[in-house]
Amino acid sequence: MKLLTVFGHPIEHSLSPVIHQAFAEQFDISLKYSKTDVAPGTFKQALETFHTNGGFAANVTVPYKGEAFEFCDSLSELAKRAQAVNTLLWQEGGLFGTNTDGQGFVNDLIKNHHQSLKGKRILILGAGGATRGILGPIIDEAPQTIVLANRTFEKAVDLSEAFERALLPMSYEDLGHVDGAFDYIINATSASLGQETLPISTTIVQNTFVYDLMYHQSRQTAFTQWASDNGAQQTTDGLGMLIEQAALGFELWFNMAPKTAPIFKLFENKS
Ligand code: NDP
Numbered sequence: 001m002k003l004l005t006v007f008g009h010p011i012e013h014s015l016s017p018v019i020h021q022a023f024a025e026q027f028d029i030s031l032k033y034s035k036t037d038v039a040p041g042t043f044k045q046a047l048e049t050f051h052t053n054g055g056f057a058a059n060v061t062v063p064y065k066g067e068a069f070e071f072c073d074s075l076s077e078l079a080k081r082a083q084a085v086n087t088l089l090w091q092e093g094g095l096f097g098t099n100t101d102g103q104g105f106v107n108d109l110i111k112n113h114h115q116s117l118k119g120k121r122i123l124i125l126g127a128g129g130a131t132r133g134i135l136g137p138i139i140d141e142a143p144q145t146i147v148l149a150n151r152t153f154e155k156a157v158d159l160s161e162a163f164e165r166a167l168l169p170m171s172y173e174d175l176g177h178v179d180g181a182f183d184y185i186i187n188a189t190s191a192s193l194g195q196e197t198l199p200i201s202t203t204i205v206q207n208t209f210v211y212d213l214m215y216h217q218s219r220q221t222a223f224t225q226w227a228s229d230n231g232a233q234q235t236t237d238g239l240g241m242l243i244e245q246a247a248l249g250f251e252l253w254f255n256m257a258p259k260t261a262p263i264f265k266l267f268e269n270k271s
Contacts, residue, residue, distance in 0.1 A: 001030045001032055002029070002030070002031040003050075003054050003055050004031055004032070004033040004055070004056060004058055004059075005033065005034045005036045005050055005055065006033075006034075006036065006058065006059040006061060007036045007038050007046055007058060007059070007060050007061070008035075008037070009037055009038050009039065009062075010037065011036065011061070012035070012037075014035050014061065016035075016059050016242075017033040017034065019246045019263055020250060021033055022263055022266055023246070023247065023258035024250075026259060027256050029254060036058075038064060043064045043067045043071075044067070044071055047068075047071060051090055051095075056090065056253070057087075057090065057253045058088045059086055059087055059088070059246075059249060060085055060088060062129070065084035065099075065133075066083065066084055068084070068086075068088060068097055072094075072095050072096060073095050074091075074093060074094065075097050076096075076097070076098035076099070078098055078103065079097050079098050081099075081136035081163075082102065084099055084133055086099050086100060086101050086133070086245065087099065087100050087245075087252060089252060089253060098249075100246075101130065101133035101241070101245050102135065102136050102137035102138065103137045103244075103245070103248055104241045104246070104247070105133075105134045105211075105213070105244070106137045106138065107244040107247075108236075108240030108243070109211070111260075112240050112264075113234075113236065116141075117143045118141055118142050118143065120144060120183040120184060121143070121144055121147075121180065121181070121182045122138065122143050122147070122183065122184045122186065123146075123147045123175075123182040123184070123186070123204070124146060124147070124149070124186045124188055125149050125150070125185070125186065125189050125198060125200070126188035126189035126190070126191075127148060127152070127155040127159050128188065128190070130213050131188040132159065134188065134213075135159065135167070136163070139163065145168065146166065147167065147170050147178065148160065148168065148170065149200075150171075150189075153171045156169035156170065156171075157169045172198070172200060175201075181204075181207060181208065182208050184208060184210075184211065185204070185209070185211070185232075186211045187210070187211070187212040187213065187221075187223045188213050190214070191223065192212055192216075192221040192222045192223045193214060196222065197226055202231070205226075205231060206231035206232070207231065207232070208227075208232055209234045210223070210224060210227040210232045210236075211235075211238070212224050212235070212236070212238060213238040214238055215237045215238040215239040215242055219237050220235075220237065224236065239264070243260050243263045244260060247260050
């Protein structure tokens with residue numbers, strides 16, 4: 001039996017064990033996927049203990065994706081661009097880390113929502129770890145423009161520099177002066193977690209596709225609700241991103257690509 005876990009703090013809310021168990025059943029793979037709540041300052045020790053006890057592979061979530069990046073012996077290009085790791089695999093040469101968040105996001109948009117980012121105008125709200133994870137794969141889809149707005153403007157500028165100015169940093173105040181509509185608005189802030197709204201005008205969401213990276217059992221977040229109420233064409237939460245990033249991790253670990261559609265059904269039945 002393969003032993004897997006997801007490291008994070010807090011971790012009780014994680015859906016990863018359910019998702020990976022369901023993937024494993026598609027191939028009759030026997031695995032035990034646990035949740036490891038890691039106290040601050042003990043992540044490296046938690047990694048070593050898990051591996052010593054026979055751990056095969058793992059996921060990493062908030063707040064340890066940056067530390068996981070530091071502790072890996074080898075990294076994928078995606079992890080290097082994101083400077084964060086969400087998927088780990090112990091190999092002969094040591095600990096390998098990659099980041100499947102961004103490709104998971106893009107796969108959800110393309111496969112499940114039948115969208116295309118090519119030539120499109122994109123607004124990303126937030127400049128934290130999740131934004132860093134999705135930026136590389138979004139840039140690879142060749143959109144026309146990426147505007148990045150963040151409450152702390154300097155962080156948007158830093159990300160723009162890190163991604164060779166492929167995006168335009170902006171303050172929320174300046175968003176009001178942008179000409180033309182956006183095709184996609186991606187909420188990568190954690191504002192929805194606290195049911196907070198963002199200081200953007202209602203006109204900006206009209207006729208756009210709004211994607212909130214946060215997910216909720218009801219499939220609605222404070223932000224998607226606000227966007228729907230104010231004329232967004234379509235909205236979604238981040239459950240699809242979570243499922244698609246997990247599928248990419250599973251494929252790395254077991255060399256088999258799981259079907260994701262049954263997992264959406266699983267959560268529909270649960271909600
Ligand atoms: P971080 O803590 O790294 O970044 C949070 C960001 O949100 C910062 O840019 C911060 O701005 C901004 N922010 C927080 N509160 C507010 C507010 N009230 N008003 C305006 N801006 C605000 O978080 P992550 O990037 O790791 O996560 C962001 C979201 O993405 C979370 O909801 C998380 O659940 C989701 N996520 C979903 C995934 C999925 O698979 N679906 C995967 C990863 C993340 P500032 O810089 O000014 O502090």
